[in-house]
Amino acid sequence: MKFRTKIYIITFTLITLICVYSIYNSISVKRETPDTGGKRSSEEVISPIGSDNPKTYNNKILYRSYIITAEIERLCFGWRKILDIVSYNINFNLKIRTIEPNILESITNKIKTVKNIVSPNSADALIKDYGELIVGECNRYKLDWRIVLSIIRQESYFNSEAVSRAGAYGFMQIMPRTGSGLQSELALEDTRQPRNNLIAGIYYYASLVATFEFLGEDKYKFALASYNAGLGRVVDAMTITHYFGKDYRKWDNVKESLPYLASNQDSVHALVWPGSKRPPSGALNNWIEPYKYVEYIVYFYQEYSKIFESNLEIPKQKKEKRKKKK
Numbered sequence: 001m002k003f004r005t006k007i008y009i010i011t012f013t014l015i016t017l018i019c020v021y022s023i024y025n026s027i028s029v030k031r032e033t034p035d036t037g038g039k040r041s042s043e044e045v046i047s048p049i050g051s052d053n054p055k056t057y058n059n060k061i062l063y064r065s066y067i068i069t070a071e072i073e074r075l076c077f078g079w080r081k082i083l084d085i086v087s088y089n090i091n092f093n094l095k096i097r098t099i100e101p102n103i104l105e106s107i108t109n110k111i112k113t114v115k116n117i118v119s120p121n122s123a124d125a126l127i128k129d130y131g132e133l134i135v136g137e138c139n140r141y142k143l144d145w146r147i148v149l150s151i152i153r154q155e156s157y158f159n160s161e162a163v164s165r166a167g168a169y170g171f172m173q174i175m176p177r178t179g180s181g182l183q184s185e186l187a188l189e190d191t192r193q194p195r196n197n198l199i200a201g202i203y204y205y206a207s208l209v210a211t212f213e214f215l216g217e218d219k220y221k222f223a224l225a226s227y228n229a230g231l232g233r234v235v236d237a238m239t240i241t242h243y244f245g246k247d248y249r250k251w252d253n254v255k256e257s258l259p260y261l262a263s264n265q266d267s268v269h270a271l272v273w274p275g276s277k278r279p280p281s282g283a284l285n286n287w288i289e290p291y292k293y294v295e296y297i298v299y300f301y302q303e304y305s306k307i308f309e310s311n312l313e314i315p316k317q318k319k320e321k322r323k324k325k326k
Contacts, residue, residue, distance in 0.1 A: 123149060123304075126158045126171075130198055135311045137199060141206035145311045147220065148202055150300035151227070154293065160194040170194065172201025214249075221251040221294050229290035232281030236261055243272045255294065258287040 126149075127134075138145040155173035156162035163169050167176050169192055174182070179191040182200040191200045208223035208231065215222055226234045238248040240257040247253050260268045263283035270277045284290075 123153070123158060126152065130171075130195065133195060133198060134202070137202040138311055141202065141209075142312065143202070143206055143209070144301075146304040146308055147297070147301050148205070149304055149308070150297045151201070151205065151224070153300050154297050160197070170197030170201070172197055172204075174201055174204070178204065216249075218249065218251045221298065222254070224294045224297055225251075225255075225290045228293040229284060229287075230281060233261060233279075233284050233290070236279040236281050236284075240268065240272055251294070255291055258284070258291050261287050 134148055135145045137143075138148055152158060152171050155168075156171050158171070160171050162171075162173065164173060168174060169176075169179070171194060174191055174197060179200065182188070182204060183191045183196075186200060186203060188196045188200060191197050205223060205227055208226045209219050211226070211231065212219035212222040222234060225237075234254070237254050237257040237260075240260050241248040241254045244257075246256075259265070261279055261284035263285055266277065269279060273279065
């Protein structure tokens with residue numbers, strides 16, 4: 001007999017004995033009513049589940065026993081989950097909440113974002129030194145150069161020597177591991193050098209946009225969130241959105257799912273990923289960062305669009321030919 005099978009049998013036997021003993025003990029307790037002028041027979045059995053409050057019978061039946069009995073009865077209906085816990089997964093959470101789809105709509109109103117004032121002069125030095133390079137790279141990937149300008153504004157505030165606490169560096173705040181891969185892929189000498197940092201960062205963002213090409217105009221927002229939090233985290237948020245019956249192809253839906261990537265949302269994780277009970281790309285406790293990241297860059301893009309011309313040609317609308325009257 002396999003070890004796990006033995007564990008199942010022993011555990012089930014113990015649970016059965018505990019349940020039988022607890023139920024027997026609860027129904028065999030003799031208790032009296034408070035002195036109200038009438039008396040109950042000492043042999044009368046009163047169900048612990050009723051209108052009477054068990055706390056009023058101090059020495060006749062303990063309130064704790066009442067709760068334990070009810071809890072054991074509840075657990076008996078989920079004995080397979082108990083066996084699962086004992087046999088191989090002690091961290092399994094029994095209390096899985098029922099989640100309503102409309103909870104995904106309540107996050108936006110709770111988050112306050114402070115819009116920073118965009119000064120056209122703040123980007124002057126960058127545009128003077130690297131504007132031609134940025135526009136050229138954006139033309140290569142058919143990106144609006146103003147969104148790249150917005151990314152640089154949010155990431156490093158136009159400081160080529162900026163280094164984050166996580167080790168991200170340069171205009172585009174590229175992480176060391178990502179930079180190493182891009183350096184090899186693009187045959188660049190050093191992505192820490194400002195020019196190469198821009199080339200690598202623009203290429204990386206363009207590749208993320210291409211990944212979400214099937215999403216239409218929202219592809220830019222999905223790519224921004226991926227640039228900040230990682231592609232895997234965004235896919236996990238899309239999975240949660242789909243689970244709750246929302247359209248995962250819309251960023252406004254997916255951004256509401258970001259809070260449910262946090263480690264304290266394990267009940268949601270168990271519902272969405274019943275096998276692993278965790279997001280494939282790991283928990284994201286700082287979910288508000290990518291949420292605000294997208295909001296800020298979209299805002300900066302809108303402001304820069306008022307100041308600078310686009311590098312992309314605006315497609316001409318085809319005029320409908322008028323039918324000649326006969």
